[in-house]
């Protein structure tokens with residue numbers, strides 16, 4: 001309770017004064033009463049950002065005594081800009097002073113000013129505060145007030161310990177349906193990445209829950225601080241942030257406005273790509289994901305999955321840009337066959353060429369041949385040119401060459417033929433005119449004008465042509481896969497001239513974007529994108545979350561919109577849930593975006609999960625990627641992971657209901673039930689919402705588009721990046737998570753790392769071996785759920801009405817988080833469990 005802290009009244013008073021001063025500044029800015037000097041003092045502060053941080057102006061107070069004896073209060077805030085006030089100075093997130101001081105766990109610190117001058121300051125006080133809507137909700141001294149030079153015991157360790165306690169306390173809080181600021185407890189390592197120079201590529205590979213998304217989002221206000229040392233100025237409007245789905249976008253929505261950043265471009269990569277490509281009527285309207293359907297469907301067999309994975313992987317290869325170029329060049333070459341025209345002779349009956357000419361004159365009509373070899377040659381040259389050489393540049397060259405043919409080659413050919421035939425060329429005037437006209441329209445008619453999507457369908461509709469183009473790049477089995485990956489039979493154009501609607505596959509979208517760039521250049525077709533980023537669509541800075549799920553081709557395309565080095569890319573190769581289309585190593589990203597000596601930054605400390613959940617995550621990870629760095633948990637013990645086996649499908653719903661209610665009694669508000677596939681999530685959602693006795697599920701999650709808290713039923717692809725107080729993984733069996741498919745381990749790892757405080761896994765009959773051997777619990781009463789366990793180790797559904805909830809004053813049910821009951825395995829989390837021997841009781845997650 002903050003008000004039990006002796007300094008609480010003083011802090012309330014200080015906060016009141018700060019707020020008053022901020023309000024006064026807001027008023028002045030609103031009334032435009034500031035002179036230029038005062039505005040300059042604000043260091044770029046604008047009204048919007050000042051208003052955004054006015055409810056939570058700072059999270060830490062430092063009282064500094066300088067060498068000259070003067071004492072100053074410096075506060076650290078979450079906003080972009082610094083706020084100078086009469087008796088304190090609030091540093092913004094990107095302030096060099098904040099970076100220098102926030103992690104100094106010693107009394108005496110050296111502060112380097114912009115000018116290079118070094119000042120020594122003595123930290124009299126270091127106080128963490130949590131302020132929401134101008135109310136102090138948490139208060140804790142991580143370096144208590146010192147009146148003199150401190151005491152002997154005041155070692156760095158003591159301060160670090162106090163900071164750790166504050167962190168553990170903060171992590172013990174409830175999950176929120178919206179992401180929160182981590183600035184108050186950001187680790188030094190996270191801060192280093194958040195404050196990374198803006199002209200050096202940043203690639204972060206971090207375990208689940210290591211704060212990648214949080215760093216990505218805090219980095220943005222940090223980059224916008226006007227005084228960042230050694231950083232290039234970034235235009236807020238031109239920062240592009242891509243996250244994998246709209247669900248996650250909603251979750252992250254309030255982070256930037258909280259720091260006073262309201263103008264950044266945030267969307268999904270697919271949405272952006274569609275907007276760059278789309279033009280006119282023939283648009284990409286809907287995206288499908290055939291690969292995910294096959295892969296996530298537990299009924300598809302291994303060979304089916306492998307074929308789908310190979311096809312999707314092929315679509316994501318950078319070489320596909322070259323295949324598209326060959327397809328296009330082949331198509332152009334076919335349109336550029338030599339031209340010819342039959343010419344009439346003098347005295348022909350009709351004056352036109354035709355079979356009747358033969359009969360009238362008894363001689364075949366002369367044929368005017370015009371070679372387009374020089375035009376085709378230009379196409380051939382263009383084939384081998386780099387990606388930047390687009391169709392527009394080729395078209396200009398083709399047109400120049402055609403004009404030359406019209407002006408020079410054609411008249412010359414006509415003159416030669418006339419001489420040979422002994423004819424007056426004037427006789428052929430209409431034929432020559434016709435040929436000139438055909439030449440004049442030749443270049444324009446080479447490609448459809450219906451946009452990249454339609455052109456794509458045209459180019460890939462003939463399997464043989466696709467194979468011919470692909471064979472210039474691939475051979476053997478790769479050629480077969482490439483042909484399958486590209487070839488598509490579009491629905492025929494209807495009588496009204498329009499093509500029936502067909503969804504574009506997500507794995508095809510990058511190919512269509514690549515073709516659009518090849519055809520039209522990078523200029524986005526969407527006017528709003530051009531307004532924001534300019535006609536070249538160039539970002540000032542790119543921030544990418546879940547970067548492991550992007551393909552090399554997507555990286556190559558994004559690079560066309562991003563200057564070298566100006567990107568921050570976050571992800572976790574261990575969690576490659578879209579590995580079929582993603583990257584296998586960060587090398588490709590460093591090569592594409594880097595400036596030479598780029599390295600991948602690793603994060604191994606997880607902040608999300610309890611020690612028990614982290615241990616289970618590591619166990620799964622060990623099976624998926626034995627050499628991958630494992631997660632280190634913050635020392636925060638919780639309840640054991642709960643395993644529920646059941647013997648009949650019908651038992652799932654009552655058992656799930658019982659578990660949800662148990663977790664709610666334990667204090668879990670946000671509960672994520674995670675399925676493997678979207679179809680499974682939808683089915684379960686239907687069953688739950690139709691049942692009269694089941695728990696209530698947030699209806700907004702039905703289409704996986706938004707979430708406002710409560711119980712959500714979501715597939716892994718949506719749960720990725722999110723977190724809940726409790727995660728429940730259903731169908732954790734071998735059919736759904738097959739150790740023979742390395743990919744499945746990543747999926748399971750992602751699922752089991754979603755819960756902050758609780759994790760429950762359900763399996764029909766047996767758990768997947770990816771979880772190790774989960775020994776059957778002894779028959780009797782489950783100590784966690786209180787349910788009966790049969791002699792075969794199956795949980796039996798409750799016999800009473802499933803919907804019953806605890807009445808006020810009623811004792812907590814079994815499984816309440818009481819010492820001696822559920823924390824049976826404290827202290828054993830450091831070592832990986834061994835499943836040698838009978839393994840029965842060695843499993844630290846086993847809920848005996």
Ligand SMILES: Nc1ncnc2c1ncn2[C@@H]1O[C@H](COP(=O)(O)OP(=O)(O)OP(=O)(O)O)[C@@H](O)[C@H]1O
Nearest residue numbers: 182185186187208209210211212213214607608721
């Ligand atoms: N320094 C920190 N102090 C307090 N909480 C933190 C800190 N770093 C991260 N967190 C919290 O840990 C949780 C996980 O963070 P985040 O979602 O950013 O991790 P992630 O690496 O993106 O995870 P995933 O890969 O699973 O999506 C969040 O609740 C975040 O607020």
